Amino acid sequence: MCIFCRIASGELPASVVYEDERTIVFLDIQPINPGHVLVVPKTHAESLADLSPEDAGQMMRVGQMMDQALRQSQLHCEGVNLFLADGKAAGQEVGHVHLHVFPRFEGDDFSLNLESFDRSTPGREQLNETAKKLKQAVDSL
């Protein structure tokens, strides 16, 4: 069993915040900011595509709920990031899909580095070319 499955089954300890039939929410042990939680589907699935639509939907609904809870809590929270790393190349560290939800505030020094990344402006023709490739994949799902 993977580490998140072992937490979900109660075999390993975690600071659990919420639990329902499909999901469990607990604190990240290396938080970006205090209140950083992981929303984890109880059924093991490595990637987002492996999740049932019901589990994926519930993960997002619970993420929305945690966003609201963080904003209403006594924790320092002026905004919230939701982040899902799907695959090693995307920064996934545990092979069991999970949604990060963490509070943000002015001056917290965390950055997703979107600003430092050199983003191109491809133009409509290239955008349409990329859209065509993606649309083909969508149509074949």
Ligand SMILES: [Zn+2]
């Ligand atoms: Zn697992």
